[in-house]
Amino acid sequence: MTQVYNFSSGPAMLPVEVLRRAEQELTNWHGLGTSVMEISHRSKEFIQVAEEAEKDFRDLLKIPANYKVLFCHGGARAQFAAIPGNLLGAAKSADYIDGGYWAHSAIKEAEKYCSPNTIDVKTTRDGKRAILPMREWQLSNDAAYVHFCPNETIDGIAIDEQPDFGDKVVVADYSSTILSRPIDVSRYGVIYAGAQKNIGPAGLTLVIVREDLLGKAHSYVPSILDYKVLAENDSMFNTPPTFAWYLSGLVFKWLKEKGGVADMDKQNQAKADLLYGVIDRSDFYRNDVAAENRSRMNVPFQLADAALDKVFLEESLKAGLHALKGHRVVGGMRASIYNAMPLEGVKALTDFMVDFERRHG
Ligand code: PLP
Numbered sequence: 343m344t345q346v347y348n349f350s351s352g353p354a355m356l357p358v359e360v361l362r363r364a365e366q367e368l369t370n371w372h373g374l375g376t377s378v379m380e381i382s383h384r385s386k387e388f389i390q391v392a393e394e395a396e397k398d399f400r401d402l403l404k405i406p407a408n409y410k411v412l413f414c415h416g417g418a419r420a421q422f423a424a425i426p427g428n429l430l431g432a433a434k435s436a437d438y439i440d441g442g443y444w445a446h447s448a449i450k451e452a453e454k455y456c457s458p459n460t461i462d463v464k465t466t467r468d469g470k471r472a473i474l475p476m477r478e479w480q481l482s483n484d485a486a487y488v489h490f491c492p493n494e495t496i497d498g499i500a501i502d503e504q505p506d507f508g509d510k511v512v513v514a515d516y517s518s519t520i521l522s523r524p525i526d527v528s529r530y531g532v533i534y535a536g537a538q539k540n541i542g543p544a545g546l547t548l549v550i551v552r553e554d555l556l557g558k559a560h561s562y563v564p565s566i567l568d569y570k571v572l573a574e575n576d577s578m579f580n581t582p583p584t585f586a587w588y589l590s591g592l593v594f595k596w597l598k599e600k601g602g603v604a605d606m607d608k609q610n611q612a613k614a615d616l617l618y619g620v621i622d623r624s625d626f627y628r629n630d631v632a633a634e635n636r637s638r639m640n641v642p643f644q645l646a647d648a649a650l651d652k653v654f655l656e657e658s659l660k661a662g663l664h665a666l667k668g669h670r671v672v673g674g675m676r677a678s679i680y681n682a683m684p685l686e687g688v689k690a691l692t693d694f695m696v697d698f699e700r701r702h703g
Contacts, residue, residue, distance in 0.1 A: 344662035345662050346664055347663055347664065347683065347687035347691065348664045348665055349663065349664060349665050349677040349678050349679065349683070349687075349691070350664065351496075351518070351539070351640055351665075351669070351676060352495070352518070352536070352538040352544070352678070353538040353539075353543065354538060354540075354678055354680050355680065355682045355687075356542065356543075356682050357593060357596045357682045360589065360593055360596050363592060364588075364592060371387075374387065378391065378584065378588045379584055383578055383582055383584050388584060391588050391591055392577075392578075392582075392591075394591055395413075395590055395594055396411050398594035398595060398598060399411060399548070401598070402521060402597055402598065402602055402603050403524075403550070404527065405527050405550055408552060408553050408554075409550050409551060410550070410551050410553060410569070410573045412548070412549040412550075412551065412573060413546060413548060413582055414546070414547045414548070414566075414572065415545070415546075415582070416566075416567070417536045417545075417547055418444075418515060418517045418547055419451070420547065421534040421547060422448045422451035423567065424549075424569070425448075425489060425513055425534075426452050426456050427455060427560050427562065427563035427567060428551075428555070428558060428560075428568065428569050429487050429511065429513070429532070430558075431558045433484065433486035434457060435458065435484060435486070436458055436487050437458075437459045437488040437489070438452060438458040439461050439489065439490035439491075440462045440464065441463050441464060441473050441491060441497075441499060442464070442491065442494030442499050443495075443496040443497055443669075444491045444495060444515060445489075445490060445515070448515060452489075455560075455562075456486075461480055461481070463478075463479060467634075468632065470630050470632040470633075471497070471499060471630055471631050471632065471635070472499075472634065473499060473501050473635045476505060476507075481510065486511065487510070487513050488507060488512055488513065489513045490512075491517075493516070493517075493518045493640070494518075494640075495517065495518040495639070495640050495678070496640070496671060496672060496676075497631075497637075497672065498629070498631055498636065498637045498642040498672075498676065499631055499637060500519065500635055500637040502523075504525065504529055505530070506529065511552075512529060513530070513531055513532045514532075514533050515534060516534065516535040517534070517535045517536040518535075518540070519540070519638075519639050520533070520535040520540050520541065520548070521540045521541065521606065522603075522639060522681060523603060523606070523610065523638075524603050524604055524607060527550060530550070531551070531552050531555050532551045532552070533549070533550040534549045534550070535548050537586060539639070539678070539680050540639075540680045541590045541593060542590030542593050543589055543590075544586070545583040545586045546583045546586035549569065551569050551573075555569070556569050556570040556573055566579060566580055593682075609681075609685065610638045610639070610681070613679050613683065614636070614638035616688050616689065617677060617679065617691065617692060619692075620695055621641075621643050624703075626646055627643050627644070627646070627695065627699070628644045628646060629641065629643045630644075638679070639678060640677075640678045640679075641679065642672055642674060642675065643674060644673070644674035644675070645675070651673075651674065651675070653702070654666075654698060655675075657698065658698075661690070661694050663690060665678075666691075677691060
C-alpha cells in the first residue's frame with residue numbers, strides 16, 4: 343500500500359505510534375480483558391488515565407498551578423458560548439479581535455449574549471493579507487475580556503505575537519495551534535482548543551482557565567459549560583469523552599518522548615519553511631499571506647491556473663497525499679501540517695508539487 347499522508351485540517355492525522363499502541367490495547371486494556379472505552383470514568387483505572395493525561399498536558403505547556411485544566415465536550419464552538427457565559431459577569435461587552443473565519447464565528451455566537459466590540463485587525467502588507475500588530479489593537483476600557491484566535495485554520499493566518507495587555511483578561515482559541523510551540527500561559531485568562539487537530543480525536547475540548555475567573559457564570563449557562571462546576575467535578579460532572587481523553591493522553595506521552603513542545607516548534611518551523619519555500623520559488627503556486635502572519639499549521643495555496651485544481655487533487659490522492667482540497671470559502675489547496683505530520687510527509691508533498699509543476703507548468 344502507498345504510504346498515506348493525511349493533510350486534513352481536522353479531524354487530523356494522529357501519530358502512527360499512538361494509533362498502533364491504541365490498536366494493540368483496544369480489546370484488552372491493561373489486562374482488564376476489556377477496552378478502555380468500556381470502563382467507568384469513575385473507575386480507579388480510568389481516573390489514573392485522566393490524571394496522567396492532565397499532568398502530561400500541564401508539563402508540556404508549563405501550566406502554572408493557579409490554572410485549572412478542564413476536559414470538556416462540545417468542541418470549540420461550545421466554548422464560543424461558554425466564554426461569554428462564564429466571563430462577562432456584570433459587563434455588557436467584550437473585545438473581539440476579528441482576524442479571520444473562526445474569530446468571526448466566535449463573534450457571531452457572542453452576539454447572543456452581549457454586544458461584542460469587534461476590532462477588525464485584518465490588513466494588507468505589500469499586497470498580501472496580514473494582521474495589525476497587537477500594539478495597534480484598539481481595545482476598549484469596559485470590556486470583560488479580549489478574545490482572539492492565534493491561528494486561523496481556514497485563512498492560514500497566524501498571530502504569533504504573545505499578548506501583553508496589562509491586567510486585561512485575554513482569551514484565546516488555540517484549537518489549531520496548541521502544543522505546536524511554547525507559550526506563556528500566564529498571559530492568558532482562558533485558553534481553549536478543540537482536540538481534533540493537535541491533541542487527539544474529536545469530541546474533546548481542552549480549556550485552561552485561571553482560577554480567579556471561576557464562579558462568575560451567568561445563570562443561563564448550562565451546568566456542563568460552567569467552568570466552576572466542571573472544575574469542582576474534575577471534568578466529570580457528566581460522563582466525559584473517555585476514549586478521546588485516553589487517546590489524547592497517549593499523544594501527550596508521544597510528545598514528551600519526542601522532546602516536548604520546544605522540539606515540536608523546531609520541527610514545525612522546518613516543515614513550514616520547506617512548504618512555503620517551494621510555493622515562493624515558483625510562479626505556478628501562490629500563497630497570499632504576508633510572511634509574518636503565515637500559519638505554520640495550515641498552509642493554503644493556489645495554483646496559478648485554477649483549471650488544474652481538479653487534476654492536482656486527483657493526482658495527489660493517487661500519490662497518497664490526502665485531503666489537500668482548500669476550504670470551500672477560500673478554494674484552491676490547503677495543507678494542514680500539525681505536530682503529527684512528519685517532515686517526510688511534507689517532503690513527499692513538495693516533491694509531488696515540484697513534479698506536478700514540471701509536468702503541467
Ligand atoms: N476554532 C478554530 C480555530 C477551528 O479551527 C475550529 C474548527 O476547525 C473551530 C474553532 C470549531 O471547532 P469545533 O468543530 O470543535 O467546534
